[in-house]
Amino acid sequence: LSPRLGVLNNIPFVIPFDVRVEIFRQFIRNDAARSDIDRFDPNQRGVRIRRGHVAEDGFRGLHRLGPQLKRRIQIQFIDQFGQVEAGIDGGGLFKEFLTSLVREAFDTNRGLWSATSDQAIYPNPHSYAQQAEQLEWYTFLGRVLGKAIYDGILVDIKFASFFLSKWLGKQSYLDDLASLDSLDPELAKGLNFVLRAYTGDFEDLALNFTVTDEEFGVSTTTELVPGGAQIPVTRENRLEYVYRVSHYRLSDQIEKQSAAFFSGLSEMVDPRWLRMMNREELRVLVSGTEAPIDVDDLRANTVYGGYHEQDLTIQYFWDALKSFDPQMRKAFLKFVTSCPSPPLLGFAHLSPKFAIRNSGTDEARLPTASTCVNLLKLPAYSTPEQVAAKLRYVCTIEVGFDLS
Numbered sequence: 001l002s003p004r005l006g007v008l009n010n011i012p013f014v015i016p017f018d019v020r021v022e023i024f025r026q027f028i029r030n031d032a033a034r035s036d037i038d039r040f041d042p043n044q045r046g047v048r049i050r051r052g053h054v055a056e057d058g059f060r061g062l063h064r065l066g067p068q069l070k071r072r073i074q075i076q077f078i079d080q081f082g083q084v085e086a087g088i089d090g091g092g093l094f095k096e097f098l099t100s101l102v103r104e105a106f107d108t109n110r111g112l113w114s115a116t117s118d119q120a121i122y123p124n125p126h127s128y129a130q131q132a133e134q135l136e137w138y139t140f141l142g143r144v145l146g147k148a149i150y151d152g153i154l155v156d157i158k159f160a161s162f163f164l165s166k167w168l169g170k171q172s173y174l175d176d177l178a179s180l181d182s183l184d185p186e187l188a189k190g191l192n193f194v195l196r197a198y199t200g201d202f203e204d205l206a207l208n209f210t211v212t213d214e215e216f217g218v219s220t221t222t223e224l225v226p227g228g229a230q231i232p233v234t235r236e237n238r239l240e241y242v243y244r245v246s247h248y249r250l251s252d253q254i255e256k257q258s259a260a261f262f263s264g265l266s267e268m269v270d271p272r273w274l275r276m277m278n279r280e281e282l283r284v285l286v287s288g289t290e291a292p293i294d295v296d297d298l299r300a301n302t303v304y305g306g307y308h309e310q311d312l313t314i315q316y317f318w319d320a321l322k323s324f325d326p327q328m329r330k331a332f333l334k335f336v337t338s339c340p341s342p343p344l345l346g347f348a349h350l351s352p353k354f355a356i357r358n359s360g361t362d363e364a365r366l367p368t369a370s371t372c373v374n375l376l377k378l379p380a381y382s383t384p385e386q387v388a389a390k391l392r393y394v395c396t397i398e399v400g401f402d403l404s
Contacts, residue, residue: 012276020276021285021344027273028150037071046074048084049097055104058097063140067267069147092352092372095153098144099338099371102155105141112137112257116182120160123257125249126215135260142264145286150268152351154288154339162250164279166258167265180246187249191242194233207233209241211248224248288341293329295322298354301347306358313380313387314356320388331395338371350374366394 012020047061062069075093077085106113106121112129113121123129123138148155162179181188194205209228212221223229224244233241262271277285284290299318307314321332330340336354343349352373359365359377367390368377381387 012278017277017281017284018345020281024273024276024285025152027270031270032070035070046076048076048078050078051080054097054100055110058101058105058144059137059140062143063136066143069143070150070268092370094372095151096338096370096372098148098151098153099155101144102148102157105137105144106157112141116160117185118182120158120163120182122160122163122183123254123261125253125257128215129254130256135256138257138260139264142261142266143268144264145261146265146268149285152349154337154341154343155286156334156339156341157287159283159286161279163254163258164282166251167262167271167282168275168277168279169271177242177246179250183249187245191245194238195242202234202238203232205233207241209233209244211245222248284344288339289344291342292326293333293342294346295329298342298347301350301353303353303355304357305355307356307378311380312382313358313378316381316384316387317356317378317391319384320391323388324392328392328395332391335395336369336371336376337374366390368394 015023047057049057049061062073065071065073073094075097077093077097079085104110108115108121112124112134114124115121128134129138145155145157147153160179160182162183165179177188180191194207198205209224209231210221211224212219214220221229224241225231231237265271274282274285295318298321302309304314321329324332333342334340337350347354355373355375357375357377359368359379361380363379363381363386365379367379369375370377378387379390381390
């Protein structure tokens with residue numbers, strides 16, 4: 001561990017966050033140079049991904065690569081008719097694939113992830129998720145998330161704070177207690193009552209050092225400590241009981257899933273680099289900042305195709321974007337880049353740069369986007385009202401990917 005990294009790991013708060021992000025990116029650039037990941041491999045075949053089967057095809061084509069996922073991966077999309085879509089992957093198609101994969105595979109409806117009351121995700125605690133096949137998926141998704149971080153691709157995921165703490169190896173008793181409320185408000189309320197408010201005889205509570213889970217209609221009881229079924233909760237041991245229950249719900253139940261995820265993540269990103277951040281900064285590293293979108297910064301880092309910045313349609317576009325409220329601006333950014341949050345260090349660091357291309361004079365057409373290259377295809381509308389209305393519409397309905 002170098003002295004600089006030692007300082008960054010142990011007292012990172014003495015260095016501004018944006019400086020630490022730049023140091024983090026430099027670590028990755030150094031690693032990429034050592035690994036020669038940009039070297040062209042003439043034998044590399046494109047990974048074929050069917051639209052509508054992104055997660056399954058991604059797992060089948062990329063899981064076997066292990067740490068080699070750091071390298072440049074060529075993607076070929078297959079349309080609904082089984083035909084290879086036109087387009088050469090210079091990196092943009094892989095970004096589209098990665099963001100689509102994340103959207104599919106981290107969806108709580110797939111069974112690998114659960115959500116807290118504020119819709120932050122963490123590994124599904126059910127025993128189903130601890131099966132070998134599912135653990136392979138967690139390892140793969142750890143690599144996928146690591147690949148996104150490695151390549152600087154922001155993804156639209158919100159991880160639970162207690163799960164982010166595990167990335168840093170710094171979860172504590174206080175973290176458990178503070179996090180339980182978002183995971184299970186009723187359980188947190190009950191434990192808080194036992195810990196702080198109950199004044200009666202603890203025998204009346206009939207509690208012992210066990211927890212009960214129900215899966216698929218079957219109840220199972222787990223001892224929190226050896227012989228826990230025979231250990232009643234008393235006034236003297238209530239603090240330990242509260243800790244054991246919290247730790248079970250937040251750590252023990254997801255231990256295997258988390259370990260598999262972190263093994264994949266660590267193959268892509270050195271855990272020591274992540275420890276330069278606290279958990280909220282990690283969230284920003286993964287998903288971008290919650291700061292308002294700076295339209296002037298975006299404008300200063302925009303390129304045009306078939307338009308000039310002085311054109312009326314472009315003037316109408318920027319006026320419309322400035323008139324949008326913060327949520328609509330985020331919706332627009334998600335429409336054109338696939339992520340609603342701006343880059344960590346500003347739009348100068350968006351790669352490739354945001355671009356606006358003239359898509360013709362048919363004013364009945366809607367704007368479209370190629371999120372893989374951060375491109376807005378904007379017809380030459382003749383009035384400011386048209387521009388604002390069309391943009392609001394496509395941002396609201398979330399029109400999908402367009403390759404044309």
